[in-house]
Amino acid sequence: MAMQPYKGSCHCGAIQFSFEVESFTHGIRCNCSFCAKRGTMMHLVPGVQFQIEAQDGALGMYQWGTKSAKHYFCKSCGVATFSETSKWPGQYIVNLGCLEGVDTFALETKVFDGKHLL
Template identity: 35%
Template sequence: MTIVHGGCHCGGVRFTAQVPIGSTLLHCNCSICAMTGFIHLIATHQQFELKSGESLLSSYRFNTGQANHLFCSQCGVKSFYQPRSHPDSWSINAHCLDDYDAARWQHQDFDGKHWEQAKDKLESNYENT
């Protein structure tokens, strides 16, 4: 395991998380991820700690309403959120890590335009590892 630190642009929202070394970052092409450049690093709820900024977080939900997109009300950055694909985890935006280095991580595409099929494929990949 390794500990990562990050937050939003203005610094109001700060977090730490424990994630497995060499975790896979998911690159999603759904409408919101494509527009915001969000790259997913998954951390379970137990492995994530919001250090500051809870009162600054605003919520946005669309489509099924299951995902809770949280963003800083001061600077507008979504540094983490509750995805519908991983209900027991937070999805951290790798771009919001203090020391983000793309070469440090594995990378995998997630076809969010075809969410149900992509979720099934993701689950079968985890079951086979």
């Protein structure tokens, strides 16, 4: 499969990011206590591919529980953009709703049972 470039941003544009992955037709939703409230559809992206451009002070970070994950969001518009977790080291978990040209409502949904596995 060919690699495809993707660009993403938060709602106000203070945080931008880009990466290349093989094109995908599904997204992952997680049922852990955090993701169930946040409601994002996600995809794993290798960290070496991942480029972040954030305005000074725009990138917020939230941790909970064992603090094994870093959930990044925009301090201005509140949109969750991506996360990192020790469960998948070296990868970013991207909020697919932030990507240009991706319709999350058209993607197949796979459920990660974070409620029991995290």
